[in-house]
Amino acid sequence: MGINTGKLTNVLQGFVTGTNDVQGAAVVTPDGLSLASALPPGMDDERVSAMSAAMLSLGERIGSELARGGVDRIYVEGNEGYGVLTSCGNDAVFLVLASKAVKQGVLMLEIKRALEDLKTLLV
Numbered sequence: 001m002g003i004n005t006g007k008l009t010n011v012l013q014g015f016v017t018g019t020n021d022v023q024g025a026a027v028v029t030p031d032g033l034s035l036a037s038a039l040p041p042g043m044d045d046e047r048v049s050a051m052s053a054a055m056l057s058l059g060e061r062i063g064s065e066l067a068r069g070g071v072d073r074i075y076v077e078g079n080e081g082y083g084v085l086t087s088c089g090n091d092a093v094f095l096v097l098a099s100k101a102v103k104q105g106v107l108m109l110e111i112k113r114a115l116e117d118l119k120t121l122l123v
Contacts, residue, residue: 007121008036015114021102022110023081026095027088027118028052035092035122052095055085086111089122 012025016038026037026045032053034045059074076083081099084107088094094115098107 003035004121005036008118009038011114011117011121012036012038015096015110019107019110021099022096022107023099024097025114026052027092027122028095029092030056040097048095052085052093055083056093059085082107084108084111086115088115089119092118092122094118 008027012027016022016025024037024039024043026039026048027035028049029035030053032050034049037045037048039045039048055074055076056071059071063069063071072087074085076085079100081097082102082104084096084098086094086096094111096107096111
């Protein structure tokens, strides 16, 4: 049975609309293909997917080279907000885009909850 991208998209849209200060989310493969997304208008889905894969690859290399072990989460903080890339099983990663106003502890909790739903759809 294949991955139900409609259900993945519904979970992402619910996550984005139901979590304060979250602006977008996507599930991508480690090689940069988009499985589903709920991104802000004007944001290129293919570009986001490719950059997520590049971030994951670089993060894994850094983790290995610095003897930090496997990468659980990659966290990017910019002037306008945050990008959080989290492992979502062996074949996908979960990208979340949040504004600078987000409460980081709440965000991490909500990401953990969303991962549970997403992982059940990716088996």
